[in-house]
Amino acid sequence: MTEQIREFDVAVIGGGPAGLAAAAAAASQGAQVALIDRNSQLGGILNQCIHDGFGLHAFGEVLTGPEFADRYVRRATDAGVFLQSNTLVTSLAPSGEIICSRYGQRKQLRAKAIVLAMGCRERTRGMIRIPGYRPAGVYTAGTAQWLTNLANVRIGRRVVILGSGDIGLIMARRLTWEGAEVIAVIEKLPYPSGLPRNINQCLLDYEIPLHLSHSVTCIHGKDRVERVTVSRFDETGTPVAGSEFDLVCDTLLLSVGLIPENELSRRAGVVLDRTTSGATVGASYMTNVPGIFSCGNVLHIHDLADWAAEEGERAGASAAKYAEGIHGDAVVEESIPIRAGDGIRYVIPQRVSRSTDQVLMSFRVTEPRGKTTIRAISGKAMIGSTQLNKAHPATMVQLRIQIEDLAGPVEVTCS
Amino acid sequence: MNHRVITCILCPNGCELEVGWDGEPTTQSVEVLGNLCAKGISYALDELTHPERTLTTSIRVRGGVQRLASVKTVSPIPREAVVAARELLQPMVLNAPVAIGQVVVEDVARTGVQVIVTRAVASQSDPEQS
Amino acid sequence: MPRLERPTDQPIPGGGSMFDIVLIGAGVVGSAIARVLSQYRCTVAVIEKESDVGMAASSRNSGVIHAGINYAPDSLRARFCMQGRKLLLTWCDELNVPYKVCGKLIVAPSEEEVPGLRRLRSTGEANGVPGLAIIGPNEITELQPGIKAVAALHVPSSGIVSPYAMTLAMAEEAAVNGVTFLLECEATQIRPVDGGYAVDTDRGTVSGRWVINSAGIHAGHLAQTIDPEAPDLYPCVGEYLILDKQVGESLAMSVYPAPPVGGAGLGVHITPTTEGNVLLGPSDEYVSDPETTSCAGKTADQLLEEAMIMWPALPRHLVIGAYAGIRAKRTSPSVGGFGDFLIRQTPSADRVVHLIGIESPGLTAAPAIADYVVHEILHANEPLVQKPLSEVVHRPWSTRFDDLPEEEKERLVAKDPNYGDIICRCEGVTKHELLHALNNPLGVKTLTGIKYRCRATMGRCSGGYCLPRMVEILQEEHGWEPDDFVLRGPSSPAFAGRLIEERHD
């Protein structure tokens, strides 16, 4: 039953690292904060990421996903955040009204500022249109990770992994440890999309072959996966005739990309970026809808939970300020656009208000490169730059620039 | 001069280390290029002499709100001991509640390394904790 | 831990027992016949080889309620389409099955196709289809923005229906009214026995005084086991792409091309579904394997290309899935085009009735075909006795919680707290609906069966969120073991047992 509508300064939707950090940051500024998450255990995707590699940046220690999540849950609890798990937000109005649903209860609440931190979902077989039958045994890597690490279910015995994203690589090692045979990892691009360290410790250690410039071109088996056909792809992305070979397997895992979970946002009028599938935001992480902020994987896919949490902190702090009446971002029309130039896939934020004095930009390059210079240019003036020994699309890059007397739109390029 | 390219796994930078050495690899003989920090050097030497990895896996929980608790070795163990350590942990069952940091094994597979719980599992009879 | 009950645990009613009617095949046609028969005092067994009803053509089509513009006026297809459409709407209301009379546009991208539209209009008018009009670009844009065409035939009486909801709802109502469904039971032969006919299956023999063969693509060769003159059927696959509900928000009605001359289908069309998704398809390709459900990558590209001729701004990046259905065609590849439905009583055994070549518009026509078979063949031969209305149980399909107004949702949550627990975020499916789906009268426990009954795993994430939630609920609260999770049946296990053995302690 709906009870009386509760009011908060800030409501955070999603209790992964980004949401928890946002809620803690907002609460520590004195805001009254509610955080809502649909899962029974807070921490988001990290609860299933039982491998280590988290926290080096945020805590200077190597932690597993659940340990990392636990730290942020404690932070939010200590900061006095009203934590509501097992609760799904079903709708969000531009005015800040939220409807949520949980066992035995539909509930409304209202907040002066909203932080979107719903994370992402995985790209599926249907989206990448793999031809063939639709048997049992085709799973996205994250779902397989949940089934393996939380449900104690063995998803299969002979596994082929399509896509060299980090989740797929982590699962290759995990399943090998658990006695499954990982036949190969297949990647359509000429380079792996996961981090080099995961190639090393997840594939090389166990001599699991990685077929670059290859993809699965047919799934066989009407009932359960029996084998997959793999073909080589040329530079134009077309399969090379005669290059096909079959791999016998009972399971196909897909690690072919993540998509920000923006259904709620879209319906609340939040404008999405075609490249990131996340919101377009200003330097304070406010979307085009005043009072609605976005951070973490729902804004753009992060490779590191540490970065997602840091972004959450910044967005949460802005949301708390907004609730107090301090607006960091101007309306969209009066902002200066920030654009991705040559060699850059996207830049967050997509705009900056003239009144901001500096902005931290997060971005990715389009393809792997060696020594690289990143430049931020406005008009003819270079307003910031950084040197990288190497750059990889799998690794997010950050650059802070000062905003003074900008001649026009900011463009980030690399060379 | 021996030569190998090794990807450092100690942090997300994943530096590609160009490692060269004469004779037996030792602190003195090993030369490392491409490391962004000093840890890369000791990693390269370890990798040549006695590679180590952290094991992260699951253990059954009895009477918990979840079936599995996740566990890890508190520090890396010899790479060739990883699979043996996993096999030793496999038949173990913990009784709920299980707390983060709880020690599961003092010395796994004679590596001298502890295995600890990394995710809490509340007990079924104590639904307050989630 | 007790094993989940399986359909094969139910023994075949053997011995000397003889049903009044044995139906082979529980597609939309077989299920419609079962529903009509369940209102009479007679014993009925339905033999279905799959683990659930409606798993073949009946759940793998366009879901379009055809108006009757494509069929020669004196054909059975025209007759049953016109009658079927009317009955279907009534049945949908009775069974609470989602449908919408949204109309259809058949578009001519260039002047060349306009005469084809006129031909369709006159066929339709001869069949008695109301409201047909050929309209120009402005009116087209008014009805459906974004469509590029010089002219279109507007067919206002056409519509859409959820084909699997229709089939399942009919079968489930028949089951609660006493029809015996034998799932995972494949008929191999029909032969005469004393007092009737025996249907041999892979699980034993089921006998009936009447046998109705509505085995879809297999109806032809199954008929030939007792009726050598019965015609062959040619499998012709139709592939589809499914688009995200986002696309559905901007599609008001089905959009068809002018039909390709001599083609085996009606051409690649764009059609909304009752749930708000959009379908693109079907292709048409004759195949040798009548059970193929494989989709080709090339075909997917082709479907997009053809659809984009009509709708250039189609958001092709919003494809979320694909499927393929088999048409049971009477015309061989060399002949092409369409044959008519065939309803054939075996000359030497007139109580063995074959329904052969029930391709499009078989979904629309199913209620009329059922009505014809039961009343004009069975009843005319030996009068059936109607059950009193008070004895007939009404079993409506459940309205989706997600479609209800907020006040109604609150009322339901107050009634059963499980309505508050949303297990599938894409489709807004509640735990109540999951448990209701599992509690179906056919005893189906497959993941696909759950999907068709409550839409969990049917959304854009294909189960990324709800499959784990279902596993959690069924494992922890209902004692399911990994082996109990099967996709379509016992031969499609979802998992390979436990990761870490659980000694039961």
Ligand SMILES: Cc1cc2nc3c(=O)[nH]c(=O)nc-3n(C[C@H](O)[C@H](O)[C@H](O)COP(=O)(O)OP(=O)(O)OC[C@H]3O[C@@H](n4cnc5c(N)ncnc54)[C@H](O)[C@@H]3O)c2cc1C
């Ligand atoms: C499978 C996987 C493996 C990864 N491995 C690593 C790794 O090894 N190292 C590393 O540093 N990073 C890793 N990452 C990346 C890192 O975990 C993510 O960047 C980080 O978790 C993102 O945090 P988030 O808070 O944005 O999203 P999430 O952690 O996904 O949290 C989002 C939360 O929002 C909830 N939610 C969504 N919609 C609603 C709604 N409508 N109502 C209520 N709640 C809702 C979700 O249930 C979830 O709990 C991995 C990511 C994935 C997906």
Ligand SMILES: Cc1cc2nc3c(=O)[nH]c(=O)nc-3n(C[C@H](O)[C@H](O)[C@H](O)COP(=O)(O)OP(=O)(O)OC[C@H]3O[C@@H](n4cnc5c(N)ncnc54)[C@H](O)[C@@H]3O)c2cc1C
């Ligand atoms: C691509 C495509 C698009 C279509 N679009 C439309 C449309 O938009 N509108 C419309 O009105 N119609 C449409 N149709 C036609 C419609 O789908 C079919 O006419 C209808 O589903 C046929 O129903 P059925 O019950 O005869 O066959 P099926 O649904 O094929 O059912 C036959 C059943 O018999 C079972 N069976 C077969 N052999 C045996 C055996 N030996 N023993 C036991 N059981 C057996 C099968 O498992 C199956 O369940 C389309 C068809 C296709 C293929």
Ligand code: SF4
């Ligand atoms: S060398 Fe240092 S910076 Fe480079 S990956 Fe190793 S630990 Fe990280």
